[in-house]
Amino acid sequence: MQLQRLSGLMRKEFLQILRDPSALGIAFAMPLFLLLLFGYGVSLDAEHVPIAVVVEHPSPLADTLIGGLDQSRYFRPVRFSDIIAARTALKEREVNGIFWLRSDFVRKALDGEGADVSVIVNGVDANTARLVESYLQQVWQIWLLQQQREQASVLTLPIGGELRIWFNPALRSRDYLVPGLIAVIMTLIGALLTALVVAREWERGTMEALMASPVTMAEIIIGKLLPYFVLGMGGMALSVAMAIGLFAVPLHGNLLVLTLASALFLLVALGMGLLISSVAKNQFVAGQIAIVVTFLPAFILSGFVFDIRSMPTIIQFITHLIGARFFVSILQSIFLAGNVWSVILPNAAALGVMAVVFLGLTLRRTRKRLD
Amino acid sequence: MWRRLYALVIKELLALLRDKASRFVLIGPPLVQLLVFGYAATYDLNNIPFVVYNEDPGYASRELLARFDGTPIFRRIATLQSEELISAFIDRKDALMAIHIDRQFTRNLLSGRTGSVQVIIDGRNSNTAAIALGYVNSILFAFDQEWAATHSMPNPPANLVLRAWYNPNLLSRWFVVPGIIGLLTLVVTMLVTALSIARERETGTYDQLLVTPLRPLEVLLGKVIPGFLIGAVEASFISLMAVLWFRVPFTGSVLALVLGLFLFLFSAIGVGLMISALSATQQQGLLGAFLFLVPAIILSGFATPIANMPQAIQYVTLADPLRYLMVILRGTFLQGDGIAELSSQFWPLAAIGLISMLTASLFARRKMY
Structure with missing residues (x-):
């Protein structure tokens, strides 16, 4: 390997990058645009969920219960005069649930019989429905405790559960989604930067010209890798800066560890792009493969939104083929928990193995040979 | 054409x-x-690993834990002997949740006082945490109601009946x-x-x-x-x-x-x-x-x-x-x-x-x- 030849190749690659600015766009405009859109747009925090409230027979007792709903930031109660109108609103997706106090509510509640309060939620979005149920239960328990205190009676809720959330006490979904988003966006950027570059040389016939020169294949690959690595790290730095500065995600870990892990992951993402490029040998197919194998797998199988621990065992096994999976783990830990070495080291090792495999395969596939 | x-x-x-x-x-x-x-x-939780640190020698804590062991949502992976171990399990992501039951739990419950339970949940995936929280709450709530019923405490004034349309099992x-x-x-x-x-x-x-x-x-x-x-x-x-x-x-x-x-x-x-x-x-x-x-x-x-x-x-x-x-x-x-x-x-x-x-x-x- 000769440094002079390598620097010549890299100079050529940089010139090509500057000539078609889409590579610069990929490295800098894309993380900016996507992170802005998603950082604000992607949220699993259901707040101000519209709930239809039907009180058939108004009473002070019913008011205390509905008051709990009014005060909760999770709900936006909408009054309906009867259950039929409320059901129509539920069907037409205007409200997500119905809270129904029947006319015998007060009578049954006061004579010790126990009144039934019906809650109907729209279950189509199962996750939101479950959150809504859980928030309703909280409102309900607060109300029960309040009744218990006011009537100075014996306990109706004997257990005092103290529930504590570590690492993200307010359960802001943005704090775990934004680090995950960085991993997904970097997967795209890495693959997009390199997916077409080797294929382009094959398609345009310039690969043959390169073969006729004294450069070795390893030099060609490194000459492709390094310039895009520099671009990719720039994009990465921009993403991290936005996560911390704009979205106020706390960074509990070390910036140096984060940089090293990112560099490792970028090698995996770029290596995957190069491999796609050398397998396809024409830009059209390389582009198609890049679309299919990068975004959706990184989105769904990385643990960025869907928790891997909830997947069936076979699928959990498959997720080990997705580089983003390891990076999401590292990022979520570094950002929210700190330098947890028992999480970082095994995941970093897996990334290292993937980088070696991708780059090694690329080198094997790119021989000085015309088929 | x-x-x-x-x-x-x-x-x-x-x-x-x-x-x-x-x-x-x-x-x-x-x-x-x-x-x-x-x-x-999927957002459904299955086999979520949890650890238990139970200081209470009484039967009430065992009954409560049996409810966690009995649901397919949670899976107990370890029973700890000290509080310090909890953070190790959660940091490493080996467990999503830890349940810590107070030494006086059964005694307090039997004498009509509040029995305290501490539940710690890993919030790194806030959605999983929120849903686990919901499950924990409903298990505790169900235990409350049964305890109140079997220990001749007064009925709560009302019951919440939850139903989901279009996707009943969510x-x-x-x-x-x-x-x-x-x-x-x-x-x-x-x-x-x-x-x-x-x-x-x-x-x-x-x-x-x-x-x-x-x-x-x-x-x-x-x-x-x-x-x-x-x-x-x-x-x-x-x-x-x-x-x-x-x-x-x-x-x-x-x-x-x-x-x-x-x-x-x-x-x-x-x-x-x-x-x-x-x-x-x-x-x-x-x-x-x-x-x-x-x-x-x-x-x-x-x-x-x-x-x-x-x-x-x-x-x-x-x-x-x-x-x-x-x-x-x-x-x-x-x-x-x-x-x-x-x-x-x-x-x-x-x-x-x-x-x-x-x-x-x-x-x-x-x-x-």
């Missing part, structure tokens, strides 16, 4: 399907991804699998259309097409029809799989679904061709495809509800064709909707399709640089 168009469609289909790798990419991955994603994309698979139909259909249409004009531009065959008697509109139609054919075949196949393989109930009108998919293909192909016509190289086409595909999927309400987004972003989603298809898919599968209930979703799709097709045909006439 029809003969010319026919020949052109055949040529386009050959260009897509002749290459072995390209043929494989169009057919293989969408099917594999349907199977993998259909199982992977299976997230019923919500996610119809969404995957939309995702994969969009990806396949992008594969077929987004690079097609850019490729002809880059290799120079586009100029050759322009000097033939084919009119620009015919050239464009020649690109639209293969997209429709491939998209429609895959979308129907995936929809059938959703019902037959994943057993998602289909309760609405088939006609509404077909109309929805048709209009969606129209708009997605329009956007794909618009991207292709606007880009001079395939690299730009690929960038354009991603810049549309990724936001279209993330902002569609597939994984995170649109209602949770800030108002400004909610306006942006109005331009996203996938957003409307998601409502149509979930409406026809789960809510039993027909054409009348979904009419508000159809016309935006048609409008997006028309605008993008017009833009595409405008730019497709442009000569090479």
Whole structure:
């Protein structure tokens, strides 16, 4: 390997990058645009969920219960005069649930019989429905405790559960989604930067010209890798800066560890792009493969939104083929928990193995040979 | 005109399907991804590992823990002897949750005082944590009610009766699998259309097409029809799989679904061709495809509800064709909707399709640089 030849190749690659600015766009405009859109747009925090409230027979007792709903930031109660109108609103997706106090509510509640309060939620979005149920239960328990205190009676809720959330006490979904988003966006950027570059040389016939020169294949690959690595790290730095500065995600870990892990992951993402490029040998197919194998797998199988621990065992096994999976783990830990070495080291090792495999395969596939 | 168009469609289909790798990419991955994603994309909790540190020698704590052990949602992986160990299990992500029961738990309960339980949950994935929290709350609540009933405490004044419509067991698979139909259909249409004009531009065959008697509109139609054919075949196949393989109930009108998919293909192909016509190289086409595909999927309400987004972003989603298809898919599968209930979703799709097709045909006439 000769440094002079390598620097010549890299100079050529940089010139090509500057000539078609889409590579610069990929490295800098894309993380900016996507992170802005998603950082604000992607949220699993259901707040101000519209709930239809039907009180058939108004009473002070019913008011205390509905008051709990009014005060909760999770709900936006909408009054309906009867259950039929409320059901129509539920069907037409205007409200997500119905809270129904029947006319015998007060009578049954006061004579010790126990009144039934019906809650109907729209279950189509199962996750939101479950959150809504859980928030309703909280409102309900607060109300029960309040009744218990006011009537100075014996306990109706004997257990005092103290529930504590570590690492993200307010359960802001943005704090775990934004680090995950960085991993997904970097997967795209890495693959997009390199997916077409080797294929382009094959398609345009310039690969043959390169073969006729004294450069070795390893030099060609490194000459492709390094310039895009520099671009990719720039994009990465921009993403991290936005996560911390704009979205106020706390960074509990070390910036140096984060940089090293990112560099490792970028090698995996770029290596995957190069491999796609050398397998396809024409830009059209390389582009198609890049679309299919990068975004959706990184989105769904990385643990960025869907928790891997909830997947069936076979699928959990498959997720080990997705580089983003390891990076999401590292990022979520570094950002929210700190330098947890028992999480970082095994995941970093897996990334290292993937980088070696991708780059090694690329080198094997790119021989000085015309088929 | 029809003969010319026919020949052109055949040529386009050959260009897509002749290459072995390209043929494989169009057919293989969408099917594999349907199977993998259909199982992977779930918000339901299963086998969530937890650890227990129980200081209480009494029977009440054992009864409470039996309720956690008895549900398939949680799985006890260790019983600890000291409080310090809890953080090790949670930090390493070996356990999502730790339950710590106070030494006086049973005694307090029996003497009519509050028995205290501490539950610690790993919040790194806030959604999992929120849902686990909900389960924990309902287990504690159920225990409360039974304890109150069996120890002659007064009844609570009222009971909460929860019911879910359209998806009574709140299976997230019923919500996610119809969404995957939309995702994969969009990806396949992008594969077929987004690079097609850019490729002809880059290799120079586009100029050759322009000097033939084919009119620009015919050239464009020649690109639209293969997209429709491939998209429609895959979308129907995936929809059938959703019902037959994943057993998602289909309760609405088939006609509404077909109309929805048709209009969606129209708009997605329009956007794909618009991207292709606007880009001079395939690299730009690929960038354009991603810049549309990724936001279209993330902002569609597939994984995170649109209602949770800030108002400004909610306006942006109005331009996203996938957003409307998601409502149509979930409406026809789960809510039993027909054409009348979904009419508000159809016309935006048609409008997006028309605008993008017009833009595409405008730019497709442009000569090479």
